[in-house]
C-alpha cells in the first residue's frame with residue numbers, strides 16, 4: 001500500500017458518513033445515472049438545469065458535516081439546559097403520560113410517522129381508521145354531530161370557527177365577540193385572523209356578548225381561569241340574535257362535564273394534547289373541531305368518511321374534498337393542507353387504550369386533585385376566584401411574589417400572568433405529594449394540611465365544584481373499539497393491525513411530487529422524544545428553555561443562510577400557515593408605507609391551491625396569471641396584469657422551481673417586474689429541495705418564503721402532519737413577522753399578532769431539521785439537492801421512453817420532479833391516471849401526485865434518498881404498466897376488464913372463487929418479480945368516492961357493518 005492511500009485518523013473518523021446514508025445512490029450508481037443522461041459530471045447536469053444567473057456565488061456558511069453520534073451529543077448538551085420544572089400553568093397545555101405502547105409503536109414508529117396524507121385510501125386504511133376513531137372521540141365528548149380529523153392547534157381552530165360562523169350565520173353583523181376568559185393566545189390568533197378578514201372584534205365579559213350585534217361569539221369551557229359555567233342561556237340568546245356560537249373546550253374536562261353540544265353550542269373545538277401527546281414547548285398537537293351536520297359544507301380541514309369499495313366492503317376515505325383548497329382555491333373554507341394526523345392518531349389511541357372508564361378515572365383524579373387543593377386553600381382562608389372548577393383553581397394571595405419565589409425555588413411553575421391572582425392547573429401526573437408540595441408553596445411551611453384527610457372529607461361529603469346542572473350524564477365512547485383493546489397485548493396488536501394496512505416509507509419509495517418524501521433518519525427522530533424537549537410547557541420563563549432557544553436560534557441562523565433572507569419566524573406550523581404569515585407581513589408592510597390600497601395578489605394558474613386560499617384569507621384579491629405551452633409563467637401575461645393593476649399590486653405568489661418542475665429562466669425578471677410595480681414577491685418554498693446550496697429565494701430576488709420543514713428538512717409527514725412552515729423574509733418585512741401575546745419574540749414588531757397558539761409553532765419537531773442540517777453540513781446539503789435533481793432527470797429520461805414528459809427546461813432538463821402526461825393514453829385506451837395510480841399499489845408503490853398541477857398527469861419526485869435500485873424498481877413497475885396499457889390498446893383486454901381497471905387487487909379478490917378475468921390471478925397480485933419478495937397487500941379494492949360523499953357518514957360504523 002502506498003502512503004497516499006493510507007487514511008489519516010481524521011479521514012477514518014468519517015464525519016461525512018451521514019451524507020452517504022442520507023443520499024441513496026452511491027458513487028457507482030451516481031456515475032451510471034449521469035451516464036444515462038449523457039453527461040460526464042454532476043456539475044455538467046446542474047449547469048444544464050439551473051440558470052447560471054441564479055447560481056450562488058459561494059458555498060453555504062453552514063459548517064462541516066457531523067456524525068450522528070456527535071450531533072446527538074451536541075444537541076443533548078443543549079437540551080439539558082432546559083429546566084424540567086413541574087408545570088401547573090395550564091392554558092391549554094398539560095403534562096400527560098404517553099402510554100409506552102403508543103410512544104414506541106406510533107410516535108417512534110416509521111410505519112406511522114413516514115406515511116403521507118391518505119390521498120390513496122386503499123393503502124391508508126390504518127391511519128384512516130385511527131382518524132375516524134379521533135372523530136368519534138371528538139363527537140362523543142363534544143356532543144356534536146360532525147367532527148373533522150384534526151386541525152393545527154386550539155387557537156387556529158378557534159379562528160376557523162370564526163370563519164365558519166361568518167359563512168353560515170344568518171346575522172349580517174360584521175363583529176365577532178370573544179369572551180375575555182378565553183385563553184390569551186387564542187384571543188391573539190383569532191384577533192389576527194379577524195383583522196385580516198376585516199371583522200371587528202369585541203373582547204368582553206361573556207355575559208356581555210348578547211348586548212352586541214355580532215355574527216358569532218367564542219366562549220371557553222371551562223374558562224381560562226378554571227370556572228365551569230353553564231352558558232346555555234347565553235348561547236340560546238346569541239342564537240336568537242342569529243349569531244353562531246363556538247365553544248373552546250378542554251377535552252379532558254368533557255369526560256365529567258355536560259357536553260357543549262348539550263348546552264347548545266354550534267361549534268366545539270379545542271386541543272387534544274392532554275390525550276397522551278407531549279407538551280413539547282407548544283406542539284405539535286392536534287386540535288379537534290366539531291359542529292352541526294348542517295354546516296358540513298362549511299367545515300375547515302379534512303373529514304374522514306365511510307364509503308365502500310368495489311366489492312361492497314366498508315372502506316374509509318377523505319370525504320367531501322370539493323370543499324378544500326385544491327378544488328375551491330380562493331373560495332375554499334380554509335387553506336389547511338398539512339394538519340396534525342400523527343398527533344390525532346396518538347390521541348385516538350390514548351382513548352382506545354384507556355377506554356371510557358380509564359379516561360373517566362384520569363379525569364376524576366385530576367378533578368379530585370383540584371378539589372383537594374381548593375379545599376385546603378379555603379380551610380386556610382385563601383380566597384378563590386371562582387366557586388366552580390374542573391382542573392384549574394385560581395386564587396388570590398397577599399404575598400404573591402413570595403409564593404411565586406417559593407414555587408420557582410421548588411422547581412414548580414404556577415400560572416402567573418393573571419393580575420393579582422395565581423392559578424394551578426392539575427394534570428394526569430399529579431400525585432398526593434404534589435398537592436402537598438403546592439400547599440407548602442402557597443401557604444408556607446407549617447400549614448398543617450393533610451391531603452389524605454382533605455380527600456377523605458370530599459369522599460364523605462361530596463363536591464359541588466362542578467355545578468349539578470353541568471355534571472355529565474350522557475354516555476361516551478360506547479363503540480366497541482374503545483372497549484376491547486385494554487390489555488397491552490391487544491393494544492399492541494391493534495396498532496400493528498392498522499399499521500399493516502398502510503404503505504409508508506419503510507416499505508417503498510413514495511414519489512409524490514411537491515411533497516418531498518425523503519429520508520426521515522432515525523437519528524433525526526431520536527431527540528423528539530427526549531423529555532428535555534418533550535416535557536416543556538410553551539409558556540415557561542425563558543431561563544427554563546435555554547436549550548430550546550439555543551436550538552431554535554441555531555436552526556434559524558442556518559435557515560437564514562440557506563434561504564438568503566435576513567430573518568426567520570418559527571411560528572407557523574404548516575406550509576399554508578407560513579403562507580398566511582408571509583402574506584400578513586406583506587400586507588402590513590404596505591400599510592406601514594401608507595399603501596393600504598395595495599390589495600391585488602397575482603398567482604399563476606399552476607399554483608398550489610393553498611396559495612389562492614391563503615391570499616383570500618389575508619384579504620387579497622386574486623388575479624390569475626397564465627402559463628405558456630411549455631408550462632412556464634407567461635411573461636407577457638404577467639407584465640400585462642402587473643401593468644393593469646400597478647397601483648394596487650401587493651404581491652405575487654410564485655413557486656420555484658415551478659410547480660411544473662422546471663427552473664424557469666425568467667424568475668429574476670419576474671421579481672424585477674413585480675418590484676417595479678411596487679409589489680412584493682412571495683416565493684412558495686415547497687420546492688426548496690431543488691434550491692438548497694445551489695441557489696436561494698433571497699438571492700433570486702424574492703422577499704418572503706415559507707419552508708416546509710416537513711419536506712426539504714426531513715420532518716416526516718406523519719400520515720398528514722405534523723409539519724412546520726417557518727418563513728424567511730427580507731429585512732423590510734422583518735418588523736411584520738408574527739409575535740405572541742404571552743411569550744414575546746425578539747426581532748419583530750412587539751405588538752404584532754400571532755398566527756399559531758405557541759410562539760414557536762410545533763417547536764418539538766424542530767430538532768429533526770436541526771439534526772439534518774447539522775449532520776449534512778453545507779456541502780452535504782448541496783449534494784442532496786444535486787442528487788434530487790439527478791434522480792428526477794434520470795426518472796424523466798427512463799420514463800420518457802414510455803410516457804411523454806410534459807415540461808422540461810431550456811436544455812431539456814427537469815428540476816427535482818417531473819410530470820408525465822397520461823392524457824394521450826387515456827384518449828386512446830380509456831385507461832386513466834387513476835387506474836395507473838391504483839395499479840401501482842399492486843406493484844408495491846404509492847402513486848405519484850395525481851392531477852396536480854395538471855389534470856390527467858402524474859408528478860414524480862424521487863428525492864435524493866432513494867437508491868438507483870429503488871428508482872429502477874419503480875421504472876420497472878411503470879414500464880410494465882405501460883405494457884399492460886398496450887394490451888388494452890391492442891384490444892387484448894377490454895377497457896373495463898383488465899388489471900388496471902380492477903386495481904388494486906386484495907387477497908379476497910385474488911381468492912374469489914368466481915374469478916373470471918382475462919388475466920391470471922398470479923399476475924394480478926405479483927406483476928413483477930421483485931414484488932414477491934416483499935408483497936404489500938392493499939386491504940380494500942378501489943373505493944367509491946361518490947357513494948361516500950352521497951351517503952356521508954363520518955363516525956365509527958358498528959362492527960357488524962364491517963363485513
Ligand SMILES: Cc1ncc(COP(=O)(O)O)c(C=O)c1O
Pocket residue numbers: 336337338514515574575576577608610611655659684686687708723725
Ligand atoms: C407547492 C405547495 N405549496 C404549499 C403547500 C402547503 O404546505 P402544507 O401542506 O405544509 O400546508 C404545499 C403542500 O403540499 C405545496 O405542495
